Amino acid sequence: MSDLVTRLRRHAWRMTPQRRVIAETLDGAHVHYTADEILDRACRLMPEISRATVYNTLNEMVALGEVLELNLDGRSKRYDPNIEHDHHHLICDGCGATRDVHTLADPLDSLPGDERHGFAVAEASITFRGLCPDCRRS
Amino acid sequence: MSDLVTRLRRHAWRMTPQRRVIAETLDGAHVHYTADEILDRACRLMPEISRATVYNTLNEMVALGEVLELNLDGRSKRYDPNIEHDHHHLICDGCGATRDVHTLADPLDSLPGDERHGFAVAEASITFRGLCPDCRRS
DNA sequence: TCCTAGCTTAGACTCTGTCTAATGAAAGAT
DNA sequence: ATCTTTCATTAGACAGAGTCTAAGCTAGGA
Numbered sequence: 411m412s413d414l415v416t417r418l419r420r421h422a423w424r425m426t427p428q429r430r431v432i433a434e435t436l437d438g439a440h441v442h443y444t445a446d447e448i449l450d451r452a453c454r455l456m457p458e459i460s461r462a463t464v465y466n467t468l469n470e471m472v473a474l475g476e477v478l479e480l481n482l483d484g485r486s487k488r489y490d491p492n493i494e495h496d497h498h499h500l501i502c503d504g505c506g507a508t509r510d511v512h513t514l515a516d517p518l519d520s521l522p523g524d525e526r527h528g529f530a531v532a533e534a535s536i537t538f539r540g541l542c543p544d545c546r547r548s
Numbered sequence: 549m550s551d552l553v554t555r556l557r558r559h560a561w562r563m564t565p566q567r568r569v570i571a572e573t574l575d576g577a578h579v580h581y582t583a584d585e586i587l588d589r590a591c592r593l594m595p596e597i598s599r600a601t602v603y604n605t606l607n608e609m610v611a612l613g614e615v616l617e618l619n620l621d622g623r624s625k626r627y628d629p630n631i632e633h634d635h636h637h638l639i640c641d642g643c644g645a646t647r648d649v650h651t652l653a654d655p656l657d658s659l660p661g662d663e664r665h666g667f668a669v670a671e672a673s674i675t676f677r678g679l680c681p682d683c684r685r686s
Numbered sequence: 687t688c689c690t691a692g693c694t695t696a697g698a699c700t701c702t703g704t705c706t707a708a709t710g711a712a713a714g715a716t
Numbered sequence: 717a718t719c720t721t722t723c724a725t726t727a728g729a730c731a732g733a734g735t736c737t738a739a740g741c742t743a744g745g746a
Binding site for chain 2: 479481482483484487500502503509511512513514515517518520521522525526527528529530531532533534535536537538539540541542543546
C-alpha cells in the first residue's frame with residue numbers, strides 16, 4: 411500500500427483499479443515520470459488502460475493537491491508525489507531525468523526587498539541542471 | 549540599432565532582414581515573448597515572414613548563446629535577450645508577467661554534495677512566484 | 687556579375703495534451 | 717438482489733507548439 415493511495419483515500423474520490431495502478435506507479439518511483447512514462451508502466455500491469463484515463467487521473471490528483479505538476483524542460487510535464495513545499499528539482503540535460511533535492515537555505519531569503527518590484531512574493535523554487543551519472547559516461 | 553543585433557554581428561552569422569526584425573522585436577521588449585508573439589510582431593513589420601524562420605532564428609540565437617530560452621509555464625517557451633547567467637525570474641501568478649531579478653547568493657552553493665546524487669551539476673536558476681502590484685490590488 | 691553556401695518558405699509532420707460521445711462500473715435506494 | 721443514478725473509462729478526433737522537408741531565393745565573396 412503506497413502512501414499516495416492512503417492520502418487519496420481521504421478525499422471523496424472513487425478508488426478504481428485504474429487509479430490505483432497510476433497512484434502506485436507514481437509513488438514507487440524515485441524519479442518523476444512524464445504522463446507517457448506512467449502510461450507505459452501502467453500498461454504493464456493493466457494492458458487495456460487508456461491514455462485519456464492516465465491524463466485525467468493525473469490532473470485530478472493535482473487538483474486534489476496530492477501531486478505536484480512540474481514544467482521543467484518545456485517538453486512534457488512531470489508528476490511528483492512529494493507535496494512538501496520546501497524541495498527543489500535536479501534535472502539531467504541529457505535524458506531529462508528529474509528528482510527531488512533539498513537545499514541548505516531557503517531561496518526566498520536571497521531575494522532582497524528592492525528586487526521584488528512591488529510583488530508579494532510567495533514562493534521560490536530552484537531548478538538545478540546538469541548530467542546524470544548515466545549521461546556523464548556517454 | 550539594438551544591443552542584441554550588435555552582439556549577433558560578432559558571430560559569423562548572416563544578418564538577413566528577417567533575422568534583424570526578430571532580433572529587434574526581442575530586444576525592444578520589457579517582457580519575455582513566446583515564439584508566436586514574436587511572429588505576430590515581426591509580421592507587422594514584414595508580413596511575409598514565416599513561422600519556420602522565427603523558430604529557426606530563435607533556436608540559432610539560443611545556440612549562439614545570445615538569447616536564453618525559458619520554460620516557465622509549461623505551455624510555450626519564452627525568449628530572454630538578457631544572457632547574464634546570474635539572473636533569475638519573478639512571475640506573477642495572476643497575469644503571467646515575467647521579469648528578471650538578481651539574488652544575493654548563488655543558489656548552486658546551497659546544494660550540498662550528498663544531495664547531488666552523482667550528477668555533474670552545472671547551473672541553478674530560481675523561479676519566484678507571487679502577485680504583481682496590479683494583481684494585488686484586484 | 688556570377689556562384690555557391692546557406693537562408694526562407696509553405697506545408698506536412700510529430701509530440702503532448704484535451705475533448706467528445708458512447709460504453710461500463712460503483713454506491714445508495716428500494 | 718436489483719434498480720437507478722452518477723461518475724469513470726475508452727477510442728479516437730482534435731488542438732497547440734514546435735520540427736522537418738524540399739524547393740526556391742539571396743547575401744556576399746571571387
